[in-house]
Amino acid sequence: GPCSDRTTGAPLLGSRLDRVGPGGAMAFVDTGGNLRLGYHAWNAPYVNYPTLNDSWSVVPCGEPSVPPPFTVPSSCPWQGQRRLFVDTITRNGNGTLNPPAPPATAVQPPATSRRYHPITPYRLLDTRNLSAGMANAHATKPDAGWVIPLEVHGRGRGAHNGPDRVPPSGVSAVALNITVAEGEQLGYVTAFPCGAPVPTASSPGATSSLNFRAGQVIPNMAISQLGPDGTVCLYVERRTQVIVDLVGYLDTVGGDGLLTPVTPTRILDSRPGPQNLAWSGALGAGETRALTVAGGGGPVPANASSVVLNVTVTGGSAGGDLRLWPTGQSQPDASNLNWAPGETAPNLVIAKVGTNGQVQVRNSAGSVHVIADVVGYTSTTGNPISTVTPTRVLDTRTGLGGPGGKVGAGEARVVSVAGGVPVGTTAVVVNLTAVAPSAPTHLTAYAGDQVTPPTASNLNVVPGDVRANLAVVPVAADRTIRIRNNSGAVDVLADIVGYVA
Known part of the structure; x- marks a missing residue:
């Protein structure tokens, strides 16, 4: 309506993260010969905007363009704003529009010591579903070779600039739970800072965040540095659907967020028998149970802000997903772990601790046993986390990092991480990959x-x-560090993505 109908700075559409999508998109060629896509969102809310996305400007209705960042008054001086987004695209031979590959000349950001801040899981991307409330919406299944840029600043749940959102600036890295589904052949996905060289299979020193086979639903957590423009990119090596949930970020703010690693300690095992801990019996379909993770006599103190868990599900009667969130908060849309019927599947989870030192755990379908091992926690004591360019320190297929050949049953391979971390390091953040084991193993x-x-x-x-x-x-x-194989023989890869010192 006209400006006279608006007397406050309240947004017309709720949140600035809502209803942002490529409606009414326009393709054009810029002066540099690049194919571009411009689209806008009408009536963006009245807030102070930071610079976001590839490039954009805010156009007040009836006013000239104002380059971001800019400040608006608390009352309405004009009839809403239009938000213009401009993304670079390329066209391949079959007419599909692909996001661009970042330039190969870019340089990776250096290691940066930061504090980790957990947030309630927030769905950032789901290529299966174009959602009006999703910050980075792509409604097309990514093809092989796609690079998908993701904006993370300001994303999350709750109030603008609240504790469950990524701050608009000062963030060096983010923690993502990446899931692939409907993959059409063997492939991988890698998270990396936008602007860095694309980690293709032929790139020197290339690493992966998760691997998949055709038809699998596979999750894995990744910690990635951000590019100079504050974005993180995903390289999709083979055609697959991609789902990304934002679970935390690293910056230098606050007295919390220092990591203390602990010897892996089991705090939950719902399976019957002498190993049973905390819960009795499998978690049922749609069932939610509380799990005490801090202040309960285990290795995590009551003042911990988050707990680092390796969560494993086994014996599921149906395929499903597991969701963990802080006790006292509403259930998120994001999931932490997915599995197929009968599958044993793990995933690292950094869970924000809720009231009474607990988190809530919910199973979506069938019945499934849940196992959880504590491997660390964040609090006001401990050490900062430094993220680094992913560095492969072990590949038994090639002999990198030690003798070549598969790791045998009961064998523990000693791996030096000295080339990627400084003296005084207490723990490493490492992506482990097992390749073609000869028997079921862990x-x-x-x-x-x-x-x-x-x-x-x-x-x-x-x-x-x-x-x-x-x-x-x-x-x-x-x-x-040591990496031990339980059964059979298996090739093992280890990529360092960060360290605690």
Whole structure:
């Protein structure tokens, strides 16, 4: 309506993250010969906007364009605003519009020491579904070779600039739960800072965030640095649907968010028998149970802000997903772990601690047993987390990082991480990948000077599969870790993505 009908600065559409999508898009060629796509959202809310996306401007109705950032008064001086987004696109031979590959000349950001801030999981991207409330909406199944840029600043739940949103500036890295579905052949997805070289299979030193086979639903957590424009990119090596949930970020603000790694400690095992802990019996379809993760006599103190868990499901009677969120808050739309019937599937979860030191755990379908191992926590004590350009320190297929050849049953391979982390490192954040085991097995990673392996596991895998899982692993004084294989023989890859020091 006219400006006279508006007396406050309240937004017309609720949140500035709502109803942002490519309606009425216009393709054009810019002066540099690049094919571009412009689209806008009408009546964007009256707030102070930071610079977002590839480029955009805010056009007040009846006023000239105002380049961001800009400040608006608390009352309405004009009839709403239009928000213009401009994205670069390329056209391939079959007419499909693809996001561009970042320039190969860009340089990766250096390692930066930060504090970790968990947020209630927030769905950032789902290529299966164009949602009006989704910040980064792509309604097309990504083809092989796609690069998808994701804006993370300001994303999250709750009030604008609230504790459950990523701040508009000052963030160096984000924690993402990435899930693939409906993959059409063996492939992988990698998260990396936009503007850095695309990590294709032929790129020197390329690493992956998660691997998948045709038809699998596979999740894995990833911690990625942001590019100079504050965005994170996903490289999709083979055609698949991609779902991304934002679960936390790293910055230098506040007295909290310092990480303390612990020897992996099991706090939950719903399976019957002597190993049973915390819960009795499988988690049913649609059932939610509370799990005490802090202040309950275990390794995590009551003042912890988040807990780092390796969560495993097994024996599911149907395919489903698991969701974890802080007790006292509403259930999120995002999931932490997905599985097929009968599958044993793990995933690293950094869960925000709720009231009474608890988190809520919900199963979507069928019945399934749940196992949880604590591997660390964040609080006002501990050490900052430094993110680094992913560095491969072990590949048993090629002999990188040690003798070549598969890791045998019961064998613990010692791996040096000294090339990627400084003296004084207490733990590494490492992406472990198991390739084509000869028997059902699990991998356990622990400090290099620890002789007896913990009872916990980091990664479960079946014969012939390729699966990755992020892990936080204590480091010995000589900067080594051990990776132990339980059964059969398996090739193992290890990529360092961060460290605690």
